[in-house]
Amino acid sequence: MQKLNLISLFVASSVVTLAGCASNPAALVPVASVAPSASPEAASGYTEKTGVAAKKFMVAAANPLATNAGYQILKAGGSAIDAAIATQMVLTLVEPQSSGIGGGGFLMYFDGTDVKAFDGRETAPASATEKLFQSADGKPLAFLDGVVGGRSVGAPGELRLLELAYKQYGKLPWATLFAPAIKLADDGFAVSPRLASLLKNERHLRKDPVAAAYFYDREGNPWTAGHVLKNPALARVLREVAAGGADAFYSGRVARDIAAKVQGHPTNPGGLTVADIAGYQAKVREPVCSDYKAWTVCGMPPPSSGGIAIAQILGILETRNMGAYAPKDGVLNVEGVHLFSEAGRLTFADRARYVADTDFVPLPGGSVKPLLDKQYLASRAELITDKSMGVARFGLPRVTLLAQGLDTAPEYNSTSHISIVDAQGHSVSMTTSIEDQFGSRQMVDGFLLNNQLTDFSFDASDANGPIANRVEGGKRPRSAMSPLFVFEKGTRKLMLSAGSPGGSAIINYVGKVLIGMMDWGLDVQQAISLPNFGSRNGPTELEQGRVSDALVDGLKAKGHNVRVMEQTSGLQGIMRMTIHGEDVWFGGADPRREGLVMGD
Template identity: 50%
Template structure:
């Protein structure tokens, strides 16, 4: 009798316990949100997948950047690599801090101001200056990545090189852009090491360039990566890798250089104060000098802040005119005032002063182009007695943007100059020709040029990695591009499309390109902009339709979620996922 009473009671208790456990489990599940998504936009699917693999394993945005750069050095050697340089912007959502990492190459201690002059003191033809050892600067990207990893890395350094090592050993399919670059290069076939890597012999013994889809293996690069992975940054800056680069430079078949092991030992990556300025309701942050990109882009936006671009409408004749005129003004300042801040005084604050930029904006005539802008006179007088730089920037380079699941952001632009840099190859890597970013002429009308060559100096760059924050300090967008001195215009036009014209990232990146570097107004050939030529000429612009190969890769936060874009002009893509 007692047992029959106890059993129902136990059943009731058990049911109650199960109900409580079920409610608790349900509550626990609902209180544990799914990890936030990550996103990567980069110039090659091999690279984006390498970065995604790192993020899926719990790595940080910086961890992913290291893996991406290691792969790009293999699959996009015409544009960037570990024997080149880079600039990285990093955003930490917890502290709200934006950091700027400078991995720009430096001139060897044996470099002189006459590095790119002939015996009569005239500038060398660019191709002659570019090819060979004298154009190679001390590479900076590995030390920059090491520095950033010390600050923000989560995974072990060695883990980050495994995707690139695997690809180098097992081979990768030649992407379309690399195949096109090899086919059109006039020198690569005749360069030692490179000719054996990028070409094969046909049945007649003739060299045939690697075709799209051909499988390339790079055991020399795999060996380099293994050394860097196991020894850290010293694996690049000391020992066999550094020695191989020095030997290639000093024994180059054309214009041997002075790069030495002492230059490698002396190299330092630097953290610099980012340049930031308001634009509409956002805060735009980018790299400071020695790149001219951030400062010049912020000047363009600061000038245009005085005008209603939204009211002008996207890509209208009026909008194109005002943007082009603002670019003329900013590029004029760029060519006079910007160089390596460790060697010359760059009047950054004065160049971004709103009153100065408003005065520059007042020089724009809505009815006619100013043709050629003169540099302004910012209130900082230290930089007044300068000659004009004579820039020769080539449209290579690469950019990627990363947002990890914890909200950390990397916007990084990276380059060997080129295409194919100096065309020298060592350790499985193309060596940069970044020293040709210096002004070939050290003086202009008897005045020193800010960007003249000097030992240990960093050449002025145009790289413009950008991070955009909301007025509350939250991450809004990351963007950047390759393209030589046109990078600044590509990035600025995209920011205007995102902010003034309310475009999504893919639409902003896909816009027809135009840019005025204080010369002719260049418009992208084969686009609807060509229909505007007559009207632009009636406003006094000299219009040139040319190929404009931007390579924009960006991430945008929208109310609906993340929006990424990869430039359709290149081989890149966007990957998103969760750890």
């Protein structure tokens, strides 16, 4: 663990705030709005942040009010799971564009010994077929034609996910965990600068009468930052769930309201029924764990592609000396970006070919092992040369393969991430989503409904055969969400809890942080703050306004098709560090969003 000792020495010599907050929430004022990009959520500014250190416990989340809710639960003796529930309920209220009880997610939990992967991904209605997002002539719909309305809504998984984890690891009374969100919904909360910025540029939300009445004034103008917004409808739902558990959501009036909203959309109705909602089940799955140099990295298995993809990127890069290409003063190295982007191309090619809900479509060889085999990844790494390969072809693991097509899912996930470590050293890494910005743009009972079904491939097959991630009734759409843990190899000592929103770019965002920490000796805040970069087997994508002309020119000289674009990550991370001879937790939040770190 020599690398981490070097990191510790670096941080010990810098200014570190013990406990407290990562930045002043009042200072989180966005720059002028920019036009939407291919990112799932538009950018709303960049505010420099410093990391936070704490001795006992820590929570990092995407909104200061949500972070504070989790912090108060931890301070009251709650577990990491308890704090995650309180934090997510507040996010439903204050960050409705990104996640909430109308959506789903993935939760990784470390209990001090073992890692568990909780799957709360939404499911397609039983009536769904592979033609769900196709026109009458069999052609794929335009993305937003699929998104807006009831067609895209899957059975929400968030509350079943959290209840399943709570039954195993909760400490405080269930109802206590809903109190912070209920109080904020009743008393009102100040609309954040980011929410105000996104509302200003949103084109579809006002088409829903319920959403229009909540997010806009009588003249149809979106609420501005600082406006106090109350949500009695959500408060009522949360009170019912606090008293009756998740069944109050899945088997009562709320389920009926969701189904009626979905099926009753005037132009784009969906097939979700009360039975689909009542029958939803969260699952516990086996995490994807692999070694990288001195570390063991554990991520989510399918239906998330994140765990496999990040393990593949690391396995490919392990053949190269990434440490030699560290940024200097925050300026990225051309060769480092080249290697990372090429590894991403190879990984995303396999992802598009092989990864989907394994309850419906098995991986090659029936497990993650063939795709993570060291020899297989070394052979993939041999394809990387001094020149970009442009678009990579999928690999052929050493197993019998089914004929499968290539996925066409757009995957513009509007998402949030929470990282927590409690006083016992147990940890949560949870990424949650409603998919696109403001989801399906359908609001019911104070919360927005997801459009997660558009994470399926709109095409069902191609010349190679059926597409693994095609729509099927009851199936979970593939995701890129990548909550993960990093451990000291051999000892299973927790070193990092991290994740991010950002659609399929999540894989590159999180991968950047891992390389930044494990190869380049950065602390988690420095790694998060690095410019975003990488490839999803298309152009090499660089973060607009954060990269040098020299980097762009250097990559073009290597044959890269460079696209400079907004990359609105929302990374949160907590790492273990040694400061002045003492182990502490050190947390970082993404300067691109309103995230905050708190701890004691």
